[in-house]
Amino acid sequence: MYEEMDKTYVLHTYPRNYVNFKEGRNATLFDEKGRDYIDFTSGIGVVSVGHGNARLANVIYEQAKNLIHTSNLFLIEPQAKLAKRISELSGMDVGxxxxxxxxxxxxxxxKLARKYGQxxxxxxxxxxxxxxxxxxxxTITTVKATGQSSFHKNDFAPYPDGFSFHDQIKNLLSAIDDETVAVMIELVQGEGGVQPLDKKAVKELASTLKEKGLLLIVDEVQTGVYR
Ligand SMILES: Cc1ncc(COP(=O)(O)O)c(C=O)c1O
Known part of the structure; x- marks a missing residue:
């Protein structure tokens, strides 16, 4: 019934597996028939504290029953506190x-890199x-930044200028020209098949960019927050 509802009313942009998870406890999921699964997918690598985490649920509940949204136009006290904590934990001087x-x-x-370039x-x-x-x-820009031609379908053209991808760090380095402002990498490629980059090559890349006054963007969407 819900599969039909999904197929009728949801705009499909992903191929979907019709398992209907109803409950989660830590790393275990239960479907509507009560079958249990170990959640190795982890919401594509983002459910760092597991399912049904009472501490997280309570914090969300406490906030939601009070202020739900006030916007970036005003001071957001919990945001300032979290930013301070993240900044201190990172050990770097970051905003x-x-x-x-x-x-x-x-x-x-x-955008930050382009502003820096300007x-x-x-x-x-x-x-x-x-x-x-x-x-x-x-998004249109990040899909163009993605180094897989299969993502650059004509359906979404034209794409923004200024992106190219290269098969290894050595070739990335030689592709730097006088219009290059930044290099963006994942330290462990996620969608690329869980491929860790060579540590030495990354260090060389970082120091070359630093020497040239260019930026290194590290996409830690999969690997961040100690995952
Ligand atoms: C390395 C990396 N960067 C960016 C993204 C995009 O994240 P989101 O789906 O939250 O927009 C993903 C998503 O899987 C990712 O793996």
Whole structure:
């Protein structure tokens, strides 16, 4: 019944498996027939504290029954507290940008890189280089940043300029030209098949970019928050 409802009313952008999960406890899921599953998918790698986490549920409940949304136009006390905590835990001198999704986080990083290119280079560098088999999101820009041609369907054309992908870090480095402002990588490629990058090559990439005054964007959407 719900499968039919889904097929009739949901706009389908994903192939879907019709298992109907009704309950979750930590890493175990139960479908409508009570069958249990170990959740290795973990919401595509994002359910860091498991299902039915009482502490998380209570915090969400306490907030939702009070202030639900006031917008970025006003001070948001819990946001300031969380930003301070994340910044301190990171051990770096960083400001925190809160986004609704991985794609939005990457869009934000690309915008920051372009702004940096506008500000610091006379010729206003804007190009962002990425790696083959990467995945950076499903918005028009992040889909173009994604290093898989199968994602660049004509259905969504034209795409923004300034993105190219390369099969290995060595070739990424040689593709840097006088319009390049940043390189964006996943340290462990997720959609690319759980492929860790070579640590030494990443370190070399980071120091070369630093020498040139260019930016390294690390997409930690899959690997962040200690996952
Ligand atoms: C490495 C990486 N970046 C970005 C994204 C996009 O995240 P979201 O689906 O939250 O927009 C994903 C999603 O799987 C991802 O794996």
């Amino acid at each position: 925190v940008f809160f986004a609704n999704s991985g794609a939005e986080a990457n869009e934000g990083a690309i 500000k610091h280079f006379k010729n206003k560098r804007y190009k962002v280089l990425t790696l083959e088999h990467s995945f950076h999101g499903r």
